[in-house]
Amino acid sequence: MDDDYLPIDAYGVIGNDDRCALVGRNGSIDWCCFPHLESPSVFAAILDSEDGGRFAVRPVEAYESSHEYVDRTNVLETTFETDGGTVTVTDFMPVAGAGAVRDAERDDDRNEGESRDERFQQALFRKIEGVSGAVELSVVFEPRFDYARAPTALERDDAGDVVAREQRRDAGDATEDGTRPEAPEDDRLRDHEPGSLHLHSGVDLAVDEAAAVATTTITVEEGETRWFNLQYGAPNRRPADEYHALLDETIDYWRAWLDSCEESATDLFEFDEVWRDVLVRSALVLKLLIHDETGSIPAAPTTSLPEEIGGELNWDYRYNWIRDAKFTIQALHSVGQSTEARRYFEWFREIGHETPRDLKPLYGLHGETDLEEEYLDHLSGYRGSTPIRIGNAAAAQEQLDIYGTIVQGIYETIRYENGLSDQDWDSIHALADYVCEHWDERDKSIWEFRDLHEHFVHSKLLCWVALDRAIRVAEEYDRDGPLDRWEREREAVREAIEERGYSDERESFVQFFGADEALDATALLIPIYDFLPADDERVQNTIDTILEELTTDDGLVYRFADSPARPREPGGFVLCSCWLVDALVLSGRLDEANDLFEQLLDHTSSLGLLSEMIHAVDGTFLGNFPQAFSHIGLLNSATYLASASDTDDFPPEELSTGVAAPLFRRHGS
Structure with missing residues (x-):
């Protein structure tokens, strides 16, 4: 077969x-x-x-x-x-x-x-x-x-x-x-x-x-x-x-x-030919996936291409995930497409105006929320990989990272627009209050585990981001809010992450509070969100541990390892490799970042396309295809590398003319 x-x-x-x-x-x-x-x-x-x-x-x-x-x-x-x-x-x-x-x-x-x-x-x-x-x-x-x-x-x-x-x-x-x-x-x-x-x-x-x-x-x-x-x-x-x-x-x-991209984002497209061709293809893929009517972007145009051949982890990716928004906006700005970034942000902003408890981790491309999962048992599946799913049950999950995603997205984007609207502030205020009340709960994590409910470090990190950016918006735009409460809860989240999310034995931040062994590539986002500076010993230890235990010889980074959910996946998750590049750039470890990025480019198809995952042994593509998140990650990593080539000051506050500043950097940090 x-x-x-x-x-x-x-x-x-x-x-x-x-x-x-x-x-x-x-x-x-x-x-x-x-x-x-x-x-x-x-x-x-x-x-x-x-x-x-x-x-x-x-x-x-x-x-x-x-x-x-x-x-x-x-x-x-x-x-x-x-x-x-x-x-x-x-x-x-x-x-x-x-x-x-x-x-x-x-x-x-x-x-x-x-x-x-x-x-x-x-x-x-x-x-x-x-x-x-x-x-x-x-x-x-x-x-x-x-x-x-x-x-x-x-x-x-x-x-x-x-x-x-x-x-x-x-x-x-x-x-x-x-x-x-x-x-x-x-x-x-x-x-x-x-x-x-x-x-x-x-x-x-x-x-x-x-x-x-x-x-x-x-x-x-x-x-x-x-x-x-x-x-x-x-x-x-x-x-x-x-x-x-x-x-x-x-x-x-x-x-x-594409000409309009290159005129606006000159630095990003001035790499050597091999890099430039792949970045051009990534930009074209991203544009191809943008929904012209609503501005939303699906994770991929396919359903149920397997994460493992013959396995059951087959999902419908034809929806827009809230968590993708912050990376997507950065990528669109990076390729010089402020119009697409603005339209996408408007779609994302409207969702952010909903009551926090009603927010979903993902939405249909026309804003649908009823994404009930259904099995197509009559289809045999790609190379026998079943079940085939349409719809996605993750839409009903509690994922605490989405609130920080929304606040972060508003915080970064309003400086390119006409300032902070009253409606935006009302949304930030409500989201920060909601996080104060719920940050210490368990959830399903960014990876949407269906059989693991824990205090995930990444979820807590984004709760900290929600409170941190809400406080900064209040200070920068002179808005009233319960800052004492937000500051108190922000400090509580920080203490919890530092005390319960870092393992001295593993020399790394771990997947969830109290995890003895479980590592997770989302720990690479800690310096990217500026929770800790890149030169912090714990950050450097985490990077080194991930390089040693989650990274293959040819630069593929697994999402996690030794997790109760799944001990080890068959392939590296492309976006996680991009996060490692970004973290290395922010650490000033440019030779390593450059080498890893070039290794990642070797894994693109002959057409320059990427799936969600790459098999660690034979290099075959796994997961839905082409994967927007993979191409977005590639563009954002190129942005970090472009910024590094223009300045000796790491991490940069602003990139050169025409390229957006790294989305997750705070003003004045």
């Missing part, structure tokens, strides 16, 4: 504003959801190679393939070489505003008031171009609506296009083959209008209605071009010259956006 699945790093990602698709180096689109990134999938072969559904275009005969992005874009090219010739498949999703709508007077196949750009937002294009010789290609169009739960019917319309329609199935109805589960009447994620896909190609695809598959073979010769336009919803057929124009406009859009 493993032979049926590509390695995760053999995929590229394309997308626009609120949609993404994974395209394999074998020419198969194995993951795509419509109409939104968090909607049910229409292709999910990456989670079930037999029944998940795919859209594949690849040579019939033996081939060698490679892929790369069109320079400085999110447009992906896959090249197939056979004995008979070479062909390239170009995949992209148009971006809103990528180009002027030149055919506004045309209204055929278009809803009233809807532009070409808006309609093509729900589309995916595949351009097949003959490079040399002649190549016979197999085309398999196999949509499976609603995570392959809903029956799918294929037919031809009057124009000869293939139309796939999702068939509504009432609770209790039998499926076609009797193997798929019944849909419960209250199934939240089935509560949507049945979808449809329209495939316009000019290719005569043979339609098998029973299996909902359209297949054929086509021969593409040198200089010949074929187009596939896959449109969700209503059809949107256009002449081939418009598709060429749309591709050009999409390429121009990505390059223009």
